[in-house]
Amino acid sequence: MTPFSVPEQPDGEPPSRRGRKPESIWEKVGASHRAWLEPVRSRLFASGLTLDDLVNRSGYSKTRISELLRGKGYYPGWEITYSVVRALDIPIFPLRRLWTAAAREADKDTAWIESRIHEVQPLQPEHPPLAHQGFTETMREPYTAYASALLQSDRRAAWVVAEVFDILWLGWDEATASPDVRRHAWRLLRSRVMLRAHHHPDGHPDLRAAAFVTLVQSRINDLAARFAQIGELADFFDHIGRLPQDQFDVAVLRYLCGISQHAVPAVVGLSPALTHAMDHHARGALESTYHRHDDPGVITP
Numbered sequence: 001m002t003p004f005s006v007p008e009q010p011d012g013e014p015p016s017r018r019g020r021k022p023e024s025i026w027e028k029v030g031a032s033h034r035a036w037l038e039p040v041r042s043r044l045f046a047s048g049l050t051l052d053d054l055v056n057r058s059g060y061s062k063t064r065i066s067e068l069l070r071g072k073g074y075y076p077g078w079e080i081t082y083s084v085v086r087a088l089d090i091p092i093f094p095l096r097r098l099w100t101a102a103a104r105e106a107d108k109d110t111a112w113i114e115s116r117i118h119e120v121q122p123l124q125p126e127h128p129p130l131a132h133q134g135f136t137e138t139m140r141e142p143y144t145a146y147a148s149a150l151l152q153s154d155r156r157a158a159w160v161v162a163e164v165f166d167i168l169w170l171g172w173d174e175a176t177a178s179p180d181v182r183r184h185a186w187r188l189l190r191s192r193v194m195l196r197a198h199h200h201p202d203g204h205p206d207l208r209a210a211a212f213v214t215l216v217q218s219r220i221n222d223l224a225a226r227f228a229q230i231g232e233l234a235d236f237f238d239h240i241g242r243l244p245q246d247q248f249d250v251a252v253l254r255y256l257c258g259i260s261q262h263a264v265p266a267v268v269g270l271s272p273a274l275t276h277a278m279d280h281h282a283r284g285a286l287e288s289t290y291h292r293h294d295d296p297g298v299i300t301p
Helices: 031-047 051-058 062-070 078-087 092-105 110-118 130-151 154-170 172-177 181-196 208-213 223-240 245-256 264-268 272-289
Strands: none
Touching: 031 062, 031 092, 031 154, 031 181, 051 062, 051 078, 062 078, 078 092, 078 110, 092 110, 092 154, 130 154, 130 172, 130 181, 130 245, 130 264, 154 172, 154 181, 172 181, 181 245, 181 264, 208 223, 223 245, 223 272, 245 264, 245 272, 264 272
C-alpha cells in the first residue's frame, strides 16, 4: 500500500476520500529543507490531489514523488521539485530560493545547483501580492533586529528573515485567512529563528553572547572593567532567555533591539494592552532576579 492509497471499505462502498496524507517527513530532514517541504505538503493536503494525480501531472514515478514528499533519500533535483510545485500551482520564485538554500544545507555545491536549475525552462517574472510586499517592507527592520539579537550575525539574520518572507509568500492565502496576519507571521519568524539560535540544554534560548555587543560595555575604556561588565550582562541576558515566550519576545524587541514600546504590538501581533502587560511582567521578573541592571542597553548595529 502506498502512502496515498486508500483501504477498501468493508461494506463495499466507495471510500469517503480520494487519498490520505503521505507519511511524515523524515526525521533527518534539515531546517532549510523543511522550509519548502512543509508548505508543499500543506498545499497538497488542501488540494485534495492524490499521489496518482501528481504522477500524471509531473511525469515522475510514485516512488520518486513519495520520497520527495517525505524528504527521504537524496536531495531532490530542481526539475522534479519544479514539476511538483507547478502541479500544485505554488509560486515558483520563492520556492526555488528555498530549494537552493536547502541544497546548500545538503552540501550541494554551486555547480550542482546551477546545473539542476538550468535543466528547467527559464521562469516567467513573478511578483508577490501587493499586501505581502507592503507587509515585508514594514516588518523587515524589526524582524531582522530580533533575529540578529538571537543569532549574533547580521548576515544570518537577513538570510532567515528572507526565508520567512518566502515561506509567507507561499502560504499567503493561509496567512490572510488567519485571525491576525501579523501574529501568524511573527510565530513563523520566531520558529525559524529559534531553529538556528543557541539554546541551553534545558531548551531556553542562550543570549549570553549578546553581552559582548551592548552599548553599555562598548563605552567602557578599561579592559578589566569591560570584562566584568560583560560577565554581569551575560547573567542578565541569561535571565531574559528564561522568560515565558511572549515576555521574552517583548523584552528582546524593547531592550536588546531598542524598538519603541508603541511599535512592538504591531510587530508581535498582540494588542497594546497585552503587550504592555507582557512588558510589565518581564521587567518585574528581571528586576526581582537581577535588580542592578534596569537598562542593559541595546544591540549595536
